[in-house]
Amino acid sequence: xxxxxxxxxxxxxSETLLFVLRDRLGLTGPKRVCxxxxxGACTVLLxxxxxxxxxxxxxxxxxxxVQTVEGIEDQNLKKAxxxxxxxxxxxxxxxxxxxxxxxxxxxxxxxxxxxxVQVTRGSPGxxxxxxxRGKRDRNxxxxxx
Amino acid sequence: MIPFDFSYHKPANVGEALExxxxxxxxxxxxxxxxxxxxxxxxxxxxxxTFPAVIDxxxxxxxxxxxxxxxxxxxxxxxxxxxxxxQDFCTPLKKIAERVADYTIRNRLTxxxxxxxxxxxxxALLPLLxxxxxxxxxxxxxxxxxxxxxxxxxxxxxxxxELLLSLQIPEKNLNPPFAxxxxxxxxxxxxxxxMTLLIKxxxxxxxxxxxxxxxxxxxxxxxPLFTDCSLSKVDRAEKIATLFPNPIREDYLGSAEYRxxxxxxxxxxxxxxxxx
Numbered sequence: 056x057x058x059x060x061x062x063x064x065x066x067x068x069s070e071t072l073l074f075v076l077r078d079r080l081g082l083t084g085p086k087r088v089c090x091x092x093x094x095g096a097c098t099v100l101l102x103x104x105x106x107x108x109x110x111x112x113x114x115x116x117x118x119x120x121v122q123t124v125e126g127i128e129d130q131n132l133k134k135a136x137x138x139x140x141x142x143x144x145x146x147x148x149x150x151x152x153x154x155x156x157x158x159x160x161x162x163x164x165x166x167x168x169x170x171x172v173q174v175t176r177g178s179p180g181x182x183x184x185x186x187x188r189g190k191r192d193r194n195x196x197x198x199x200x
Numbered sequence: 201m202i203p204f205d206f207s208y209h210k211p212a213n214v215g216e217a218l219e220x221x222x223x224x225x226x227x228x229x230x231x232x233x234x235x236x237x238x239x240x241x242x243x244x245x246x247x248x249x250t251f252p253a254v255i256d257x258x259x260x261x262x263x264x265x266x267x268x269x270x271x272x273x274x275x276x277x278x279x280x281x282x283x284x285x286x287q288d289f290c291t292p293l294k295k296i297a298e299r300v301a302d303y304t305i306r307n308r309l310t311x312x313x314x315x316x317x318x319x320x321x322x323x324a325l326l327p328l329l330x331x332x333x334x335x336x337x338x339x340x341x342x343x344x345x346x347x348x349x350x351x352x353x354x355x356x357x358x359x360x361x362e363l364l365l366s367l368q369i370p371e372k373n374l375n376p377p378f379a380x381x382x383x384x385x386x387x388x389x390x391x392x393x394x395m396t397l398l399i400k401x402x403x404x405x406x407x408x409x410x411x412x413x414x415x416x417x418x419x420x421x422x423x424p425l426f427t428d429c430s431l432s433k434v435d436r437a438e439k440i441a442t443l444f445p446n447p448i449r450e451d452y453l454g455s456a457e458y459r460x461x462x463x464x465x466x467x468x469x470x471x472x473x474x475x476x
């Protein structure tokens with residue numbers, strides 16, 4: 056299941072989930088950046104858990120649910136990113152939104168403590184040195200919205 | 201995208217996995233066992249490893265089990281590190297696991313992958329070695345159990361074709377007093393320059409370290425020194441560091457001198473914490 060729809064695609068074992076999502080299925084929300092599991096721009100939800108699509112073989116996800124940023128309908132979160140400037144150049148934002156969506160869903164206590172920064176610190180990490188303040192404010196806003 | 205082709209096999213049980221391994225090897229297609237894939241995919245993409253076939257072991261029921269059974273915590277080799285963190289059966293293991301890589305990677309990174317991968321750090325070995333873990337291995341000769349310590353010499357000494365099914369820790373050993381420290385160079389998410397774990401067993405303290413040399417190392421030689429009250433904690437740390445038997449690692453992340461300094465710091469802090 057991809058974003059709630061049953062999709063069938065033929066793939067080689069050497070093709071990563073990221074490659075298949077972007078190049079075979081046209082879902083360009085997950086971004087191709089480091090392809091090494093460092094940056095998190097390709098973050099998707101696999102069976103509900105945030106993972107890096109560049110480090111998963113597409114053949115592995117047969118029968119599992121995959122959700123990309125295109126399938127996330129959390130408008131409050133997206134609005135909060137826009138209003139609070141939760142971006143730098145914006146290229147990686149889809150990874151942030153996907154991850155933040157899952158964190159708020161799986162760790163609702165974060166909304167109370169605004170400890171989202173603690174969790175995202177252990178997540179897509181390349182942007183944090185300049186983005187921490189913005190994300191903290193964004194998380195706070197979302198928590199109170 | 202991995203720049204070479206290979207075949208993918210997902211057996212449903214141990215027998216099928218071993219048979220697949222055997223058949224592929226006979227046909228000159230030596231496979232690799234695959235679970236989380238984080239290391240295999242990134243290394244393959246960079247051309248550091250190649251393989252004609254992978255055997256995905258996540259379909260084998262024994263490798264996915266996590267729970268207490270007959271007085272032991274049993275952990276399948278494909279259990280992810282985040283799963284270990286969330287379940288928190290064993291706090292020392294949780295504390296070590298939650299500092300490996302980042303949150304999204306840990307949703308894929310498995311215990312077996314951390315122990316058997318190519319990266320030298322193998323952080324999860326520290327608590328498993330210190331808590332008297334045994335391992336269940338499947339191989340051409342059948343399924344057998346062995347103490348982790350006897351299987352460990354810088355890495356797990358698995359024979360060709362052998363597959364790590366699960367690990368078990370005696371329930372009575374799961375939550376001893378412990379102190380864990382991990383030092384990295386740039387950010388919290390990085391390879392460890394020095395990562396130590398000290399646990400208290402009765403009156404004794406046992407320890408292990410990784411990141412300091414080219415493989416994880418048990419600090420068995422230091423056991424009497426840890427509790428030598430004739431020395432201050434700093435002096436004990438100094439002496440243990442001086443006696444460390446392996447060459448200290450030196451690379452772009454940190455010099456040998458800096459690593460040794462962090463090791464001493466971690467030991468002194470750990471002793472302080474354990475003697476509080």
